[in-house]
Amino acid sequence: MPTDNTIKLNHIFSPIAFLYGIGVWFRNRLFDWGLLQSEQFPVPVICVGNLSAGGTGKTPHTEYIIRLLSPLYKVAVLSRGYKRKTTGFVLSTPESTSDEIGDEPYQMKRKFPDVQVAVDANRRRGIRNLLAFPKEKRPDVILLDDAFQHRYVIPSLSVVLTDYNRLYYYDELLPLGRLREPASGIRRADVVIVTKCSDELKPIDYRIMGGNMKLMAHQQLFFTRVCYGEIEPLFPQEAKPLTVKDIQRDDEILLLAGIASPEYFIKEAGKYSDKVTAITFADHHAFGKKDMKQIKAVFDKMTSPGKLILVTEKDAARLQNNPLLPDEWKKMLYYLPITINFCLDKQDAFNEMLKKHITTIQKNCISR
Template sequence: MPTDNAIKLNHLLSPFAFLYGLGVRLRNQLFSWGLLPSEQYPIPVICVGNLSAGGTGKTPHTEYLVQLLSNQYKVAVLSRGYKRKTSGYILARPESTSAEIGDEPYQIKTKFPNILVAVDSNRRRGIQNLLALPEVGRPNVIILDDAFQHRYISPSLSIVLTDYNRLYYYDKLLPVGRLREPITSIRRADVVIVTKCNEGLKPIEFRIIEEDMKLMAHQWLFFTGIHYADIKPVFPSEAMPKTKDSIQKEDEILLLAGIASPVHFIKEAEKYSDKVTALTFADHHSFRKKDIKRIKAAFDKMTSAGKFILVTEKDAARLQNNPHLPEEWKKVLYCLPITIDFCTNKQDVFNEMIKKHIITVQRNSILR
């Protein structure tokens, strides 16, 4: 139940949410009327986004699409590059850092070095630059990361994610809730994915969500859960290999989480050790000198011989080139990668739907 203070705060913020909603609805209507232009492209452009402000799992779903398609197609991922220290259009190079392109694009480029990764807050300009590349290096599929609200682009396929623990139709508009758009905007989605589903959900629970969403006949609905892969060192040349099975219950873990929803990450670490200390930060947090001091103080208090620091992949991207990172941490700094699993045995259905979409767009482009 919400507290009295929370109810009072929501009441005070409600006028701002109402005005915000008016502005968003007007903007969307201008696109619907054609008064604001929305550009289409001659290749498949797959948008992965959400209605809420962060925390739905866009990066692992984007990586899933990359892995699914990159063996058959020349794939490009175009992102805003949130909180990067640069501006304009940048095509990632092998030597690019998270400060240049943002933590999530850096993570994707590191894991998939053979694909194109670009950043630009102006997505139209970003796509134009990608399509202007020499033919041998030009993408034939573009994945847009977090671009559902970028209406100046009309993607060939829109995928909207919603967290099982905070389904969009129970949420409210900013600043009362976390919605960036009214729930009616879900009509623009071609695919809806309920993410972070708990293990052991019963078939009736999936059916209830499906009924509550009231999606249209042409819209696809899928459910995914988080799968944690094995631990890996952030600095492989410095640290010893470590697996989840090798962690002893008495080993102390200092867990760092600069992500929107750290609850699952913390619970996962607590499966390995009885001694987990979690330090949480804002999403996309840049670790400053004072943060490193705070982390060091917490780590120095730990007395276990098997103590180590565990971070998310996104935090690892920001720490790898951090000038304040103590040299000795390179031997004890590990990250926990995540992937997604499809629920209700629908992975093959999703894969075929994506591949069929790409073939259809390519065929239609040839016929034009």
């Protein structure tokens, strides 16, 4: 089980982290005192965020909620659209690219074409634009992706994720650690989910984590683990269908990962082949000429007939429309989708909690 000793901290940055903490504390107090105005909206607004900078699994958890709610409600997802090349409010279309809306929103739009996916760094403006749609298009539920620190919006429900391998209560503020705000910020959460849990956890381990968090009575705690699906061709018209069972132990796999925590992806690929070569990049990395040259040099040295390139879903979103991608790679380029499962048989409890929340908010809005 993780401890404070397992988290690597950059102690040289302690003074900067101290000053950063003062700034975050002061900003939060301005909201608490009402000097900075927050806004509520007349629809369920569910925020999926975290206390730390990246790597907790927000996208697969947001996608889980989309799968749960979209058969029942008109769902919209509003994201910042990190590293997109556009500004302001953008509503995605089937023709949108990752450059226009960001890699994670692009991934969600590709998987859920009937769900409205929009991006706007100004979440209040983004929500207003969504609610200004004609009635038949106006969303019943809005999911805010990575907006826990965006306090200009008051969510009806805040879901905060924390990585089992880097639990927030052991971490420190940026740049000493990875926290965006002090661990005490967890008090604003309605639901806390410990993500990426090990299969080897025992009931006592879950109880210890729950005790360490010291959550309030109204806060609900869940635990999830990552589940990898079957590999998919990024270009189905070019590459042949392939399953994990088709990969031989001596087939060479070149792994490309531009995500915050690539170690789980690398470990999973090791289950398929004994010859895995990983090239990692920073989170949300944009693949340029230098990267393509590096990848080509490594891939050309691989000699097995069954060699392939395997990427994450998020990297697939950035590579699909990349003009620098060599055509000859398209028949050997695959991605590995991920989903999440709830531990301790708590999936139904989470689902019912979410549905009950939406019903309650909708009734309250009608009665006003």
